[in-house]
Amino acid sequence: MTTGSVKAVALITGATNVRGSLHFIQEPNGSTHVTGRISGLSPGLHGFHIHALGDTTNGCNSTGTLSF
Numbered sequence: 001m002t003t004g005s006v007k008a009v010a011l012i013t014g015a016t017n018v019r020g021s022l023h024f025i026q027e028p029n030g031s032t033h034v035t036g037r038i039s040g041l042s043p044g045l046h047g048f049h050i051h052a053l054g055d056t057t058n059g060c061n062s063t064g065t066l067s068f
Contacts, residue, residue, distance in 0.1 A: 003028055010054070012038055022048075 005025050012020040020038030027033070038046075052064030 010036075013038070014035075015039065 005027055007026075008024045010022045010024070012018065012022065018038065018040040020036060020040075022034055022036035024056075025033045051060070053062065055062045055064075
């Protein structure tokens with residue numbers, strides 16, 4: 001059985017007007033593409049990490065395993 005791409009969107013909100021969205025597309029072959037835009041960050045380099053779940057009811061304890 002062939003399946004299509006899996007898609008997800010993360011909406012970003014933070015302190016002091018940090019806003020944006022990230023779009024994730026996982027292809028049937030397993031590769032994942034991430035695109036998006038975030039505004040309101042201070043100048044300089046920034047990074048992010050991805051958890052298995054978007055549940056933040058108990059902080060990082062409820063977000064699942066960390067993926068690199």
